[in-house]
Amino acid sequence: MSSNSALERTISKVLSQKETELISQIDSAYQESLKNLEASQGKLEGERTKIVESARKQAENLKRQIVGSSRLAARNQELVIIETAVSNAFEQAKRKLADAGDKESYKSLMAGVIEESVSSIGSGKVTVECNKSDTELVKRIIADLQKKNPKVEASVSNHSIDIIGGIRVKSADGSMTYDNTIDSRIERLKPLIRKNIAQMLRGEE
Amino acid sequence: MPETTAGVEYTKVVEIKGPLIIIDGITKASFDELVEIETVDGERRLGKVLEVGFGKAVVQVFEGTTGLTITGTKAKFIGKTMEMPVSQELLGRVFDGLGRPNDGLPDPIADKFLDVNGEPMNPERREYPTSFIQTGVSVIDGMLTLVRGQKLPIFSGSGMPHNILAAQIARQAAVVGTKEDFAVVFAAIGVQYSDAQYFKRSLEESGALRRSVLFLNLADDPAIERIITPRVALTVAEYLAFDLGMHVLAILTDMTNYAEALREISAAREEVPGRKGYPGYLYTDLANNYERAGRVKGKNGSVTQVPILSMPADDITHPIPDLTGYITEGQIVLGRDLFRKGVYPPVNVLMSLSRLMKDGVGEGKTRSDHMEVGNQLYDAYSRAQEVRALAEIVGRAGLTGVDLKYLDVGDMFEQQFLKQAPDENRSLDETLGRAWDVLSNLPEGELTKIKEKHVKQYYKGK
Numbered sequence: 001m002s003s004n005s006a007l008e009r010t011i012s013k014v015l016s017q018k019e020t021e022l023i024s025q026i027d028s029a030y031q032e033s034l035k036n037l038e039a040s041q042g043k044l045e046g047e048r049t050k051i052v053e054s055a056r057k058q059a060e061n062l063k064r065q066i067v068g069s070s071r072l073a074a075r076n077q078e079l080v081i082i083e084t085a086v087s088n089a090f091e092q093a094k095r096k097l098a099d100a101g102d103k104e105s106y107k108s109l110m111a112g113v114i115e116e117s118v119s120s121i122g123s124g125k126v127t128v129e130c131n132k133s134d135t136e137l138v139k140r141i142i143a144d145l146q147k148k149n150p151k152v153e154a155s156v157s158n159h160s161i162d163i164i165g166g167i168r169v170k171s172a173d174g175s176m177t178y179d180n181t182i183d184s185r186i187e188r189l190k191p192l193i194r195k196n197i198a199q200m201l202r203g204e205e
Numbered sequence: 206m207p208e209t210t211a212g213v214e215y216t217k218v219v220e221i222k223g224p225l226i227i228i229d230g231i232t233k234a235s236f237d238e239l240v241e242i243e244t245v246d247g248e249r250r251l252g253k254v255l256e257v258g259f260g261k262a263v264v265q266v267f268e269g270t271t272g273l274t275i276t277g278t279k280a281k282f283i284g285k286t287m288e289m290p291v292s293q294e295l296l297g298r299v300f301d302g303l304g305r306p307n308d309g310l311p312d313p314i315a316d317k318f319l320d321v322n323g324e325p326m327n328p329e330r331r332e333y334p335t336s337f338i339q340t341g342v343s344v345i346d347g348m349l350t351l352v353r354g355q356k357l358p359i360f361s362g363s364g365m366p367h368n369i370l371a372a373q374i375a376r377q378a379a380v381v382g383t384k385e386d387f388a389v390v391f392a393a394i395g396v397q398y399s400d401a402q403y404f405k406r407s408l409e410e411s412g413a414l415r416r417s418v419l420f421l422n423l424a425d426d427p428a429i430e431r432i433i434t435p436r437v438a439l440t441v442a443e444y445l446a447f448d449l450g451m452h453v454l455a456i457l458t459d460m461t462n463y464a465e466a467l468r469e470i471s472a473a474r475e476e477v478p479g480r481k482g483y484p485g486y487l488y489t490d491l492a493n494n495y496e497r498a499g500r501v502k503g504k505n506g507s508v509t510q511v512p513i514l515s516m517p518a519d520d521i522t523h524p525i526p527d528l529t530g531y532i533t534e535g536q537i538v539l540g541r542d543l544f545r546k547g548v549y550p551p552v553n554v555l556m557s558l559s560r561l562m563k564d565g566v567g568e569g570k571t572r573s574d575h576m577e578v579g580n581q582l583y584d585a586y587s588r589a590q591e592v593r594a595l596a597e598i599v600g601r602a603g604l605t606g607v608d609l610k611y612l613d614v615g616d617m618f619e620q621q622f623l624k625q626a627p628d629e630n631r632s633l634d635e636t637l638g639r640a641w642d643v644l645s646n647l648p649e650g651e652l653t654k655i656k657e658k659h660v661k662q663y664y665k666g667k
Contacts, residue, residue: 061412068412072297076310079294083311120213122232175230177214177279191290191315198314 086197090186097182098164106165110134111141117169117180118145118154125153125172132160138167212238212282221270223473224429225255228280231262237322239287240264245277251303252280253287255474265470267303269427286322289437290315291444296388297415299405302422302430304437319444321436323497332500337565338454338509341377341630342370344552344623347640348579349537352565353380353452354500356510358460360526361539362519368400369627370539370550371458371513372407375417377630378454385505386451389417392438394431395462397424418445424462431466439497439508446506453506455498458513464491464525480524488528495532521556535560548624555587571633574659578640581654582618585647589615610647617643641665 100106118126130138135156142154154169161168166181186193213233220227226242240252242264256263264280266273289304292315299308304321306312334354339346351357361367375389391408393401401421408414418441422434435457442455457463464483471484479485498510512533516526519541530536540553566575589611596604596612604612622639625631631639644652645665652660 065410065412068415069409072415075294075297079310079314082314120233175215175217176232177216179214179281191312191318194312195314195316 082198082201085201086194089197090190090193094164094183094186100165107137107141110137110165110167111144113166113180114138114141114154114169115145117167117178118152120178121169121171121176125155127157127170127172128154129157129159129161129168129170131163131165134165134167135160212284214279214281216277216279218273218275218278218280219261221273221275224266224270224427224470225473226252226264226266226270226273226278226280228262228264229260231257231260231282234262234282237286239283239285241281241283242266242273243279243281244272245274246272248272251287254282255470263474265429265432267427267430267433269429271427286320287433287436288318289321289440290317291319291441291448292316293445293449295418295441295445297417299419299421300437302394302420302426302434302437304420304433304441307421317444317448319440321433321440322493323436323440323443326496326499326501330502332502333564334500334507334509334561335564335570336507337381337571337633338452339377339379339381339633340374341379341632342373342550343625343631343636343639344550344554345374345537346631346633347575347622347636348554348562348582349535349552349557349559350562350566350571350575350579351378351509351511351559352561353507353509354498355535355559355561355565356495356498356512356533357535357537357559358526358529358533359511359513359537359539360521360529361513361515362541363515363517365515365539365541365544365551366549366627367513367515367539368396368403368458371456371511372404373550373627374511375404375454375456376407376411376413380452381633386449387416388445388451388453389413390420390438390442390445390453390455391417392420392422392434392455392457394422394434394457394459395424395426395428395465396421396459428462428466428469431463432470435460435463435494439494439510442508443497446508447501447504450505452509454509454511456511456513457494460491460494460512460514460529461517461525463494464514483524487524488531491525491528492532495529535562543619543623546619548619549627550623550625552623554583554623555590572637574655574663575633575637577655577659578637578644581644581652582622582640584654585611585614585644585651586618589618607648607651610651614643614646617646637663 114128128138128142139156142156145154146152163181163183166185168181169178170176215228215230217229218226219229234254234257236254236257238254240254242250242252250266250268252264252266254262255265290313292313294313298306298310298313301307332354334352336353338351338353340351345351359367359370375391378387378389380387391404393404401423405419408417408419420434420438422430438457439455442453445451446453464487467487467490468483471478472482476484479487495510495512498508500507512529514525514529517523521538535558538553538556539551543551543553562579563576567573592604592608592611593615595608601609622643641663642665647666649660649664649666652664
């Protein structure tokens with residue numbers, strides 16, 4: 001019996017020791033886990049902040065990109081609309097100019113245009129081309145010009161050209177041409193006139 | 206401004222020679238006058254007068270002379286030099302190499318018409334460049350800082366990623382800490398179609414197109430057009446800067462193609478060739494373009510130029526980089542070795558320099574340690590290169606402890622500071638932070654270029 005009780009005591013002692021050991025191990029494992037968890041939470045928090053920060057940057061970029069593109073698209077649409085309006089204004093102006101042949105101001109304009117063109121070509125014989133309806137007017141102006149300056153050798157071409165108004169002067173050998181038609185003048189001044197029309201459309205003037 | 210009277214049209218073309226036509230019977234023409242050429246088919250091209258005399262005029266045709274004939278070709282002398290219509294509306298637009306719309310939109314409504322040859326800046330009115338432009342590229346911001354009004358070229362080589370770097374700078378460049386407007390004028394000279402599309406797409410997708418103006422002269426466009434492309438681009442840049450008060454970054458790529466076009470015209474004019482066949486006036490001509498950068502006293506804006514040129518056979522003594530180097534204020538050189546190692550941007554910092562950096566960085570401009578950190582990085586990388594060469598001979602085992610540190614710092618410099626993604630935009634603080642990360646791998650005593658207070662503040666080593 002006594003040997004049994006000794007054995008039981010030993011077993012109980014061993015068990016108790018093991019229990020303490022295990023409890024201590026579990027405790028330290030628990031503490032370690034808590035530490036790990038704490039460290040991971042810090043890391044996780046850091047990662048989360050990084051991801052959120054990067055997403056915020058991406059969102060900002062995307063926003064900037066979308067706003068920028070939309071503004072640009074709107075501006076481009078405005079340019080197209082203005083251009084259509086400008087083209088319409090030019091068409092109307094051309095129609096009005098085509099009907100202005102009888103006006104006194106047109107006659108004085110033609111006199112100036114002919115004088116300028118003939119002198120630009122220089123000395124020698126020149127041929128003046130104009131539209132059909134202006135032929136008589138041009139002939140009269142040339143006759144007047146020759147009275148003033150007998151050196152001018154200009155004749156009106158038999159072939160009319162399809163223009164709104166104004167004239168085209170050619171040297172006798174055809175090597176030099178001076179285009180002083182209203183059509184070409186409009187083309188040359190178009191960039192300036194476009195600006196004025198656009199300003200009016202935008203309410204800037 | 207367009208003239209109210211047109212010039213005379215001539216039909217006596219006596220010779221067509223390369224990109225030139227010679228017209229006879231000229232009574233009125235002036236040097237550099239714009240000429241409108243009409244082909245037999247009614248196609249219109251532009252040109253300019255190069256020489257006048259004895260009743261003849263030599264006209265350089267921008268769009269080339271292919272298809273022109275002696276008989277039937279008409280040349281109208283416009284009576285003015287080539288002009289570019291300018292207004293704020295140019296921002297966000299894409300033009301061809303001659304400044305004509307290339308984006309399907311109408312001609313811009315002009316505020317002014319400016320001579321593309323520009324007006325020389327009065328040297329007395331120039332203001333010294335002292336303000337920083339952030340590119341978001343670490344190696345440029347940290348070590349080769351770009352300053353508003355500076356001209357800083359990029360010397361590259363065939364096949365290297367200079368166009369990617371150019372597009373990155375165009376997308377990311379900004380004037381930090383000020384609300385002043387910033388714009389980019391981008392002139393692509395003789396680039397491939399794919400490159401042109403890349404530039405366009407890159408700016409569109411990043412939203413940077415609305416503050417940019419693009420001029421695209423493609424490789425298959427007539428070479429002569431390339432003479433005009435940088436001029437129209439710089440005219441727009443000057444307008445945005447000095448009329449509208451914006452800070453403008455003008456990127457011109459590739460200036461080698463521009464010089465090739467000059468050579469072509471020079472050969473056709475039978476001029477006495479200079480080095481490698483380039484005309485003797487190559488220096489003057491390049492200077493005419495590069496000197497259109499700067500700041501003017503009493504005006505808010507600035508024109509900063511980044512011309513990019515590819516060095517034929519990577520030869521830095523070639524006339525184009527050589528003469529460019531005389532005119533500009535430093536250079537950024539791309540290195541083939543780094544490119545082969547997969548480092549982007551492959552900037553060879555030891556061959557590169559920004560001469561105006563010292564005036565654009567430091568306390569009140571960027572950060573007080575900026576210049577010192579840049580110098581220390583130069584020093585450390587230079588030492589690392591020497592150690593690398595030594596290690597090739599004696600092996601790593603023969604190196605001292607400090608040498609080994611430099612070896613590591615060299616690698617770290619290339620991988621952590623120099624290397625960055627083409628879409629990575631680094632702030633200056635991030636750039637300097639990375640620089641300190643690299644330098645902190647050296648013993649504190651090796652940081653001889655940096656003031657002690659900055660070492661105390663930023664050094665991360667033990």
